[in-house]
Amino acid sequence: MRRELGFRLVIGAFAVLVVGLVVAIGVELSRQSWLSIARFGLAFWLDRTWDPVAGEFGALPFIWGTLYSSGLALLLATPVALGIAVFISDLCPAWLRGPLVFFTELLAAIPSIVYGLWGIFVLVPAVRQFEIAMPELLRRLPLFSGPPLGVGMLAAALILAVMIVPFTSSVAREVLKTVPMAQREAAYALGATRFEAIRSAIFFARTGIVGAVMLGFGRALGETMAVTMVIGNNPQISPSLFAPQYTMAAVIANEFTEATDDLYLHALIEIGLVLFLITLIVNSASRLLIWAMGRTARPAARRVELGAAA
């Protein structure tokens, strides 16, 4: 029994290490940002002026840029990701399934820096052409105001959307797989069309699918290199898709090594701390939803709902 305990203690120590790492990140980031937290308090997040030279640190533009770009990316990526998940799980012939999974997952494997490089030299010029071609009438809308630079919110949202599609679609696919086959069979037996049967399966899996979408959102929030390279890095709050803006991750990447005084550094680390906390919450919520879905989908755990198919 002693030997058993020794084994458990040794490998248990490494398990504790993994848990400890998450805690340590939170503690270390708080410790390294206290100057800024103590100095500015909540005002740090409400002030929209970021002028390190003058010692003014307001992080609102970064919060805005991060949420806006991630939100737009989510809007673009979610329908596509769910379409892919449904196509692979329900519609495509068996021989095509393997290759499709491989290629969509390849999209997740391409390094962020490669997305960024492609973004600078291929996507941004294309976006600029698109912006130039935009009719004058539409250009008057706040959504499309500003000069056609190419770099800006639109390019960032597009590249983010491509990057999160594989994450959302692979989790959504797993979730759809846990829906009991009887669900779809029952719908078909009642005379449902393909769309109606799949809709009932999606409805059944809705909790897990929301989880999958949130997982993609979490990815988008923290994405750094590709966004940094195409968003234009200008700390302003603008509704315009054409305007160069800035995100939390991008400002850290760009200015960290240039932070000349301690307050500047602590302000950047505070942005990192909040980014850490936001992604922590979004990811935990997403895992919780996916996990809850896994529980309800267990066969015979609850009666199959047919209402959605009718």
Add this chain to the structure above:
Amino acid sequence: MMLDARRRFLSALFVAACGLSVVLALVPLGLILFFVIGSGVQALNLEFFTALPKPVGEPGGGMLNAFVGTLILTGLASLMAIPAGVLSGIYMSEYAGTRLATATRFAADTLNGVPSIVIGIFAYGIAVLPFRQFSALAGGLALGIMMVPIIARTTEEMLLLVPAAMREGALALGATRARAVFTVIVPAALPGIVTGAVLALARIAGETAPLLFTSFNNRFFSTDLRQPISSVTVQVFTYAISPYEDWRRQAWAGALVLVSFVLACSVLARLVTARIQRGWA
């Protein structure tokens, strides 16, 4: 009948939309590969792999220092992360259901979702700031932290795939738990565990953000772990945003090397996974 036609039409529309989604995702993939391969191949030559960067403004030169740097950084990361990841993975599968196993699984998933730039700040705080020095060690640490959760989770999953009869057989023969794990269960799951490690390696080899302020960059050849060191990704970043045509050309070449590496790892992993699934089925 009218209603029926409408439903059929809607269904067809839905199927078409799903098919279109696949195309919408594959088009950017195709475009990225097209440009990376197209522009990269033109820039790729022997000098790129064997020469050091030329002074600013002089064309030519290569990225030898960056390749060596990435090799050292990923090596350091693997050295730290593979033992930690595999052992915590063993804990999660051996003691599944215990509170620590659940907490570890949650922590690993959380760590996996932490933005890499945040991991970089953490490594900066504990490995750069105290010594007032960017170093290869700090960069390796940041990458290692990113590797741990991936390896831990794949190890756990692979161990759970091993048939229970194998464990029971070992225990019935009087093996201790440690002996059963290390001589029977882990060897049976080894191909899967190695695959996990390869995928983790592929992921961190392409990371840039956590290196920006840990290993930093170095124009010169260096293998000193206490000094800043170059890496392919940071070098590609520096070159991509530079005003020099020749540097941009080299950035594409670097990107091609990165993508080829990732692609090779993915294909390898897929082949091994397919074999594992056939093996246990």
